[in-house]
Amino acid sequence: MGSNVGSSLDSHFSEFFGMNVERYADEQFNQLDMPGGDDFYDITTIFSEGSQEMEDGSLLMTEGFELQQAMNAFEIGEPRLDTGMRSESDMKPPFNPLTLLLPGEVCWIMDRSFAYEMLWHAGNCLPHSVLTIQYVHRLSDMDPELLYLRSAVVQEDAERPLELITVVLRSFMSGLMKCCDFSWRRLNEGSTREMEDWQSDKCEVSFLEGVPSVYLQTKLDEADFWLEHSYKVPQQWREPLRARVRLRNVYLQMLGLDVHKDTHKLQILLSTAKQHLTTIRNYPSPEPSPTSPAHLAFDPHLARLLTCSVPLRILDVPHIIDTWDSLTRFLDDWxxxxxxxxxxxxxxxxxxxxxxxxxxxxxxxxxxxxxxxxxxxxxxxxxxxxxxxxxxxxxxxxxxxxxxxxxxxxxxxxxxxxxxxxxxxxxxxxxxxxxxxxxxxxxxxxxxxxxxxxxxxxxxxxxxxxxxxxxxxxxxxxxxxxxxxxxxxxxxxxxxxxxxxxxxxxxxxxxxxxxxxxxxxxxxxxxxxxxxxxxxxxxxxxxxxxxxxxxxxxxxxxxxxxxxxxxxxxxxxxxxxxxxxxxxxxxxxxxxxxxxxxxxxxxxxxxxxxxxxxxxxxxEILEDVYFSPSDNIRLARKMLSDLIMQPSHTSYWYSERIKFVRDTIRACDSLDALPSTTAGIRAFDIGLLLWDPTLNHPWFPTLSSQGADKRRRQPARPNVG
Incomplete structure (x- = not known):
């Protein structure tokens, strides 16, 4: 019965979404008017001939060209001054949101979208992260109902069904924007400080604020249903695609919950999200070929076209495994x-x-x-x-x-x-x-x-x-x-x-x-x-x-x-x-x-x-012949070890506190080679102590490996009887 349902759906989609993709894109491009008219005179050759003797990368400045003049030159097209300018090496073909894609390419685009979303939650700006995704700006062009009204002719491709764009990818990107809407509201309501933790500039881009979350959840369910029953999607790609769509759906539902009223439901959704994330890890998306149109889905220079108040910054996209690790920590904290x-x-x-x-x-x-x-x-x-x-x-x-x-x-x-x-x-x-x-x-x-x-x-x-x-x-x-x-x-x-x-x-x-x-x-x-x-x-x-x-x-x-x-x-x-x-x-x-x-x-x-x-x-401390820094460290270690052995509370955070106690014990272990006497302090190489809270204990230093050799050369502690 599932096969019959899938066949009827595919037949319906083929008739409903029929169009000539390339012809539609050309028509849209030809309708654009050149700002200021089209009677410009091209003077590029004049500058090209005049700069023949200049070396690549050189800059010709007039006398008295200083900081003030440089600040006024942001719009002259010099890439070192205008961060919104794109050089020829950065130029890409025009993006067409209806370009047909392979299932593996769609998976890769979804994964990379999660990566940009995690980059935003890590404190980066929206125009440098989520808003570099081309699809989020072209959702209306991917609407199947609008395509039907245009009465275009479908371009069949058995390996690249159009529904992967109009049904699956569109619902996924819509869910992404609604997730950003929920997150933006929560950040704006809380005590987190803008510009310290996050940046609220949405660049006048719609986050689907007026679209009900339930409607978008329904669209994600429809995409999941189509992936499950359609014969157009190869069997090996159904589960990977469904897991990504379902994760977006669950994530969207979590963001819309009230933590106090829906505590039990939130815990269920978090558990479900982790299950989908495990499935995604088991079905990684392959890197598309350099000529794949999937790469055009992301443009780090897109901020130059937005109403943006921050300079352009191109982020390094983390490895997908790091993205899933970040998302796992995100869910654990939740x-x-x-x-x-x-x-x-x-x-x-x-x-x-x-x-x-x-x-x-x-x-x-x-x-x-x-x-x-x-x-x-x-x-x-x-x-x-x-x-x-x-x-x-x-x-x-x-x-x-x-x-x-x-x-x-x-x-x-x-x-x-x-x-x-x-x-x-x-x-x-x-x-x-x-x-x-x-x-x-x-x-x-x-x-x-x-x-x-x-x-x-x-x-x-x-x-x-x-x-x-x-x-x-x-x-x-x-x-x-x-x-x-x-x-x-x-x-x-x-x-x-x-x-x-x-x-x-x-x-x-x-x-x-x-x-x-x-x-x-x-x-x-x-x-x-x-x-x-x-x-x-x-x-x-x-x-x-x-x-x-x-x-x-x-x-x-x-x-x-x-x-x-x-x-x-x-x-x-x-x-x-x-x-x-x-x-x-x-x-x-x-x-x-x-x-x-x-x-x-x-x-x-x-x-x-x-x-x-x-x-x-x-x-006083340096004159105290009875004081021993290393003895202090060993006694502290013993007291901390005794804490771990005591009967524990049933609280989850008590066990987390014990983990921090263990970290402090490890700090004591690294300091075991401190001088055993105050006389040894004068001979101790203080450069062996390394304070690095990003790698070691947040409060205490680490003694480098040479400290053990130093310890053996220290004078013995006097017998104080």
Whole structure:
């Protein structure tokens, strides 16, 4: 029965789409009018004869031709000045969207279209990526209904059926443009910043904004049905083509879903998309021959014809395997966001956000924007809760006590004149926690800037709760718990400071002279953070998730402190500037800690960087004969290894955190050959330490292979009995 259906369809398509393709293209070209008329006089020969003595590539400039004149010469046709000009070597034959193609060529065009779409999600501009695809500008010319109205005669080709263009490729390209429409809207709605993460210029090209997604899904289903039943497509090409059409259809459906309302459906579609992607990997498309018309489907110079605000840039198209790998990571990150949408606790969002910010494979801006809107859309948190919900979760997850019980205890013990400042405190909480969790899905530089800006509001909140708890009667057992409210707030602020410090290593911001203070400041901040957590641990009920999280963080932070202390002792030798110059660099680097607004706050900053203690600390560590950098590294490694062996949570992100712990263990392994004594630091070749966050740990350096030989030549550590 399927064969009969396919035969009838083919007969119908042949009658419905009949035309003479080449004649139609010639007629369309001849109807074009030359701008300004057709009575021009060709003066090319005059310039050709006058430049006979010039060498190829040379440029003749008049006297006084400088930058201003060069900037005014963008339209003169000089390729070194006019990036929109095409040289003769770049010229291609006119593109005809109705040129018949082989099934393998259609597969290759679809694959390359996915590659350009992934390039756009990687941060490239639309006119340099998706809009270089010729078909997306000629969808109306491929419309079978319009072809029928033109009553053209069909040009039969058994190996190249016209339906591959008018049915399959047209529906695929229409789906691509609608996917771009959905993505563009999400990027425009989120907190991702234009020009940092993406570029919104659509060059006045239609993204099928007014076409319903369901209609395009129906067209993709029709293309899939035709591929399944038509005898015109060879058997070996049916499954490869169908897999690509189906992947586009599923991808289009995913983009149109609400993450909160359709969580289950989203997970099903993501699983289906991965299945289609596996099929596509098993049926790779061959590279068309150099003379194949498939190459004309992509024109990197097409931006010169568009209303474009950015200069022309020709992108290197990645290998198709890299494209599928990028798409796989894209789908995996999408799976995480789907799971996050149902995670109703702050710790999970904080953990997931920080871990993705450490990744060497950045999350695309579309998914980061989706995550931000999933947590807070400007009105509700997680689509269900008012912003004050974050206050309830804060106290439950940080102190193990519900906010209504805490607030009742505060009212009963209040000794101040007016009532407790609950409204002001809740307002402060919502102003710091929500933007902090959203900031983790910014790009790494903006994340660091956002976190640094939040330190002042966090300190204002800390000052408020210190003042509030000072007006309470805290003599009973419940009062001991209430006295820990400032420590709960301070622990979050200290965690933000630590992220700001370490992100400077991730972004390679610090000069060699600044690294020593950064590691020392990290040591001091972590010390205070551990103290806060230990005090909180004394009032948190044993066996609760809050208690387990505190115990984990204390051990993890202790390991980070040991590593930072070891590196501080070693990199002190990198300082070469005078103290005055070091202090100027210090003020510039940590300007976020010295804002004038801090002067109006009563409570002192508990973690303010102090340059006055830096040089004495350098001297003290180098004179400590008992200190061993390598012993610190080994102890940190043992503590991190013990964390891995502890009973794990059931959370997906806990296992992801353990992966990062393993990365830190590998960083310890690479630093095992650090000097064993402070005397060895003076003889240690500091050039062996390599900071490369793109290849190694984002915060800590790697010791090159020569370090092991250096280690064997170091003096033995003295016996201190």
């Amino acid at each position: 799976v995480e966001i789907g799971k996050l949408s149902s995670a109703q606790n702050l710790a999970t969002w904080e953990l997931a956000g920080t871990l993705q910010s450490y990744s060497r494979s950045p999350t695309p801006a579309y998914l980061r924007s989706t995550a931000q809107l999933t947590f807070y859309d400007g009105l509700l948190v997680l689509h269900d809760f008012m912003p004050s919900w974050v206050v309830e979760r804060f106290f439950l997850e940080t102190m193990g006590i519900r906010y209504n019980i805490l607030s009742q205890a505060i009212r009963e013990r209040w000794k101040g004149g007016d009532g407790p400042p609950f409204a002001e405190m809740e307002r402060h909480f919502t102003k710091v926690i929500t933007p902090q969790l959203q900031s983790h899905w910014n790009n790494v530089p903006r994340r660091r800037r956002s976190l640094a800006k939040l330190l002042l509001p966090w300190h204002k909140l800390y000052d408020l709760v210190v003042e509030m708890t000072g007006s309470l009667d805290t003599t009973d057992e419940t009062g001991l718990i209430l006295r820990q409210i400032p420590n709960a707030v301070l622990s979050w602020r200290l965690a933000v400071i630590r992220e700001v410090i370490f992100s400077g290593f991730q972004l390679d911001l610090y000069t060699s002279e600044e690294r020593a203070f950064a590691y020392l400041f990290a040591v001091q901040t972590i010390e205070k953070h551990i103290s806060c957590l230990e005090q909180l641990s004394g009032v948190v009920p044993a066996g609760t998730p809050t208690k387990m999280e505190i115990d984990f963080n204390v051990q993890y932070l202790t390991a980070l402190q040991l590593i930072s202390m070891a590196l501080f002792s070693v990199v002190t030798r990198l300082m070469s500037f005078e103290p005055q110059r070091l202090e100027l660099n210090f003020i510039r680097r940590y300007k976020w800690a010295f804002l004038p607004e801090y002067d109006s706050i009563t409570t002192c900053d508990a973690a303010c960087p102090e340059f006055s203690s830096f040089l004495p600390a350098c001297k």
